[in-house]
Amino acid sequence: MSAGGQPVRMLICEDDPAIRRFLRTSLTAQGYHVAEAERGEGAIEAVEHGPVDALVLDLGLPDIDGIEVIRRLRGEGKLVPIIVLTSRADEKGKVAALDLGADDYVTKPFGIDELLARIRAALRHGLQERGEAPVFKSGDLRVDIVRRLVSVRGQEVKLSPREYDLLRLLVAHAGKVLTHKFLLRELWGGESDVAYLRMYIRSLRQKIEADPERPQHIQTETGVGYRLRMID
Secondary structure (H helix, E strand, O other): OOOEEEEEEEEOOOHHHHHHHHHHHHHHHOOOOOEOOOOOHHHHHHHHHHHOOOOEOOOOOOOOOOHHHHHHHHEEEEEEEEEEEEOOOOHHHHHHHHHHHHOEEEEEEOOOOHHHHHHHHHHHHHHHHHOOOOEEEEEEEEEEEEOOEEEEEEEEOOOOHHHHHHHHHHHOOOOOOOEHHHHHHHHOOOOOHHHHHHHHHHHHHHHHHHOOOOOOOOEOOOOOEEEEEEOO
16 A cells, blocks of 8 residues: 555554554555554654554553544644544544544454555545545546536536535545534534434435435444545
8 A cells, every 4th residue: 555656654553462463464464554652642752753644543542542642633733544443332432533533433343354444535535635626526426616516427416505515514524424513513503403414414315326225425424423435
């Protein structure tokens, strides 16, 4: 795996030696250059002195927790993509991490294919944030950011201003999980509820999905929020 001809530099922050060894072996086999940190302070220092292209971060660490790592890195303006590792029961930690600026999450126990997919999506999102393209394309969906035009399978789709704002926000963070709280804050200043958001998601799916009951573009992350899938 490379970016601009250079190996992608992955940082793993995990205090469990067995998981760390598994991640190092698996990611190295995929061509990533892997560095490791056992503690949160070590991860922060590694990112600050970089370069680091992506961070796989456990939330349960022995010094400071992963939430604090994210808070400090984002507070310093570090845009490195962050994929957090969470326990199945830690839904609050998962949502808190995403609200603070983590790009994605993987729930333990996880398969390496799932993690690799999350890493690829986070890397693509990082590139998009650094230089957003004027036209977004994903499968049969095309969004012309400059002209505010949306088309599906070559046919223009008419959206209401609020539907477009929602889609535009998903496009700006394509591949990343956006929490209910984030979407409500960005679109309504937080002055609304999740039921209202779900109504607009449903309306948007009716217009851009081939089968709104089995959406391919706007995916639901149960109990967390939504993600705009990036389809090659």
